[in-house]
Amino acid sequence: MCAQAGITNAALASAAVQMTNVLMTMVAASLMDRAGRKQLLTLSFSGMGLSMLAMAAGLGFKQLSGLSSSVAIVGTVAYVVSFALGAGPVPGLLVPEITPARLRGALTIRHSQSQVQVFHHTCIWTDLVYTECLISLNGAVHVRYHCAVKMQ
Helix, strand or coil, rough: CCCCCCCHHHHHHHHHHHHHHHHHHHHHHHHHHHHHHHHHHHHHHHHHHHHHHHHHHHHHCCHHHHHHHHHHHHHHHHHHHHHHHHCCCHHHHHHHHCHHHHHHHHHHHHHHHHHHHHHHHHHHHHHHHHHHHHHHHHHHHHHHHHHHHHHH
């Protein structure tokens, strides 16, 4: 996707995406109690779906072909920002809140949180591999439309 968007240094682009993810996760941590987890998750999934829809439109409509690189870059950054505001950090914070009081020993909570994080990141990795396979079979535009609909 970097080459399609006109980016020549994929390593630099990846570092910029990761830095955006880290910074927005810190923002989400400060907003967590004020905005609420449910609102952050709703905002996160809506933003992820809309950014996928924008990327699919930018790459799929011939009328927008001149803007495809800008749309791809902005869509990717918007997706990362949306993910980092809710879908990334919130699941790990929910474990202590939904764990029954009788099981809330420090060891149990830490163990539960690590299990949730491993499961969460395994699901993200599986989704990434699945998405890459779908893109190679069906093309990026169709897959992004599908993901946008799935997010909403």
